[in-house]
Amino acid sequence: MLYRSLNGHHKKVNFETAVKNGLAEDGGLFFPEKISPINNEFIKNLDKYSNIDIAHEVIKQFIGDSINEKDLKEILSNTVDFDFPLIDLGNNIYSLELFHGPTLAFKDVGARFMANCLGYFNKNKNITNTVLVATSGDTGAAVANGFFKVKGTNVIILYPENKVSEIQERQLTTNGNNITALRVKGSFDDCQDMVKTAFIDPEYEDKIRLTSANSINIARWLSQMFYYFITYKKLAAQSKPIVFSVPSGNFGNLCAGLVAKLMGLPINHFIASTNVNDTVPRFLETGTYDPLKSVPTISNAMDVGAPSNFIRIEELHDYKLDRLRGNLSGFSYTDAEATAAMGHLLKKLNYIAEPHGAIGYLALKNYLKTKPDAQGIFLETAHP
Numbered sequence: 001m002l003y004r005s006l007n008g009h010h011k012k013v014n015f016e017t018a019v020k021n022g023l024a025e026d027g028g029l030f031f032p033e034k035i036s037p038i039n040n041e042f043i044k045n046l047d048k049y050s051n052i053d054i055a056h057e058v059i060k061q062f063i064g065d066s067i068n069e070k071d072l073k074e075i076l077s078n079t080v081d082f083d084f085p086l087i088d089l090g091n092n093i094y095s096l097e098l099f100h101g102p103t104l105a106f107k108d109v110g111a112r113f114m115a116n117c118l119g120y121f122n123k124n125k126n127i128t129n130t131v132l133v134a135t136s137g138d139t140g141a142a143v144a145n146g147f148f149k150v151k152g153t154n155v156i157i158l159y160p161e162n163k164v165s166e167i168q169e170r171q172l173t174t175n176g177n178n179i180t181a182l183r184v185k186g187s188f189d190d191c192q193d194m195v196k197t198a199f200i201d202p203e204y205e206d207k208i209r210l211t212s213a214n215s216i217n218i219a220r221w222l223s224q225m226f227y228y229f230i231t232y233k234k235l236a237a238q239s240k241p242i243v244f245s246v247p248s249g250n251f252g253n254l255c256a257g258l259v260a261k262l263m264g265l266p267i268n269h270f271i272a273s274t275n276v277n278d279t280v281p282r283f284l285e286t287g288t289y290d291p292l293k294s295v296p297t298i299s300n301a302m303d304v305g306a307p308s309n310f311i312r313i314e315e316l317h318d319y320k321l322d323r324l325r326g327n328l329s330g331f332s333y334t335d336a337e338a339t340a341a342m343g344h345l346l347k348k349l350n351y352i353a354e355p356h357g358a359i360g361y362l363a364l365k366n367y368l369k370t371k372p373d374a375q376g377i378f379l380e381t382a383h384p
């Protein structure tokens, strides 16, 4: 399996190089040269396989010969060693809880997978990869935890001042060892711009082996497919159309779900659920892509004005709006609406949600109004 740049540069690289470099030489995002469907019998019999075997079957085509089967399974056993409970809230609505990992948000799977891959690549080498990452809180925490003391890695985290919670700031800043956190006077988008600038800065070339641990890194992006396959295993006995509502910021998680669908997982439709940073829902409605500066909200992990994975979603649909609309709807909600939804979930359904998941819930309810026969799953991406 080789990866090409979405900016069009001709050079193709393998999984190891794509993970280590983060971005292509021309600054473009890496994209798999080919995505093949996985065996239909395997999907039909998912409930007979362990989470590790499922993860292996799903990811192996993307790894190629960069990691052998035995070591890949070992890496995966360190990646998916906690549960992803699916909570039935009645009326065909489920909450998929992705916050049972060590840092309490859904990014642990991607961060651990990437950290374990880099540790494996550097096992017998005397080199250091510097992992540079921008965070609105959860990514940095997952990366700090996943990379802590991983051989051959040095982690630099940029986070926006006053825009992460106190617990998150402690998760980012209290590790020491190979983890350094830097507080930036600015927004998450500013942090992300600094990362992008560093990658194309000739001064760093050859001096530092820089890589990113945002969902632009293929190891983080693609491993998020596991959630969708593992969840389908739990639903497999049921034949109703399946809809996933994905609270989105940089759109890595949602984009991974779309790849899962392309590989043959029978998902009927996806919903891009956002706060008022609604670049994608607006695009789906108007057909004009008009990224704006991000606005702070209470669902701050989704405060992204220019979602970096959206180009991958466009690529998956050949840049055709009607094809995209066939797979994806989008809805956005204010802080007041998210807060009211949390109250409703608690009082009516006895379920404690937090703002990101509450937005997923609202968008799902909205979509299901016209699709009463579907079963809907919203992702609860952080611990309340």
Ligand SMILES: *Cc1c(COP(=O)(O)O)cnc(C)c1O
Pocket: 105, 106, 107, 138, 139, 215, 247, 248, 249, 250, 251, 252, 253, 254, 301, 302, 356, 381, 382
């Ligand atoms: C990162 C994050 C999101 C957004 O995920 P993307 O893959 O960037 O779209 C949503 N909710 C929480 C809690 C997050 O940490």
